[in-house]
Amino acid sequence: AQTVTQSQPEMSVQEAETVTLSCTYDTSESDYYLFWYKQPPSRQMILVIRQEAYKQQNATENRFSVNFQKAAKSFSLKISDSQLGDAAMYFCALSNPNTGNQFYFGTGTSLTVIP
């Protein structure tokens, strides 16, 4: 079974500050992908960042970076220099070879950016 857990239903951050969103997961597969998706009020899910499990180097996309701890099955997202446009629901997700294009999503973290 695959599970993804986000233990922070809500987070807030001051504009220009840094915030870290937590995610833990469980899978018996040795090869898998982890994702962070952003869902703004427009409802469209947007890929923020992707990490391949066999890559030890943490993925980075501009102001977004992850801390991937494979042994601990932890995959946190760090947002640096937070901007008002970062306010959204953030979902952590997992996919693996046995389930192809099926994603397992966490319950989401609602991020508020305070001006």
Add this chain to the structure above:
Amino acid sequence: KAGVTQTPRYLIKTRGQQVTLSCSPISGHRSVSWYQQTPGQGLQFLFEYFSETQRNKGNFPGRFSGRQFSNSRSEMNVSTLELGDSALYLCASSLGAGWRDTEAFFGQGTRLTVV
């Protein structure tokens, strides 16, 4: 390049009716997945279609069905609607050739309300 298009955006149906939702993937994408998003259950996988064949199916009753056409457009159908079917239905499109090809692009969803 056009994104993923879901129609209609909003829908109100009466309990017991049936409904059909449509998803047009990004040009060249052959995989279409459907998800149900509710406040209580979060994002749950319904099914995935690839080259007109259902490749994977989530744990939903038989009232939920889908199909994919030769142009990769997909429809999902829900028969005998129940109040609990009220949700945001999201469609995701990807190239879909293999599981590593899992960068999924989501549509804006169809908000279904059952009264």
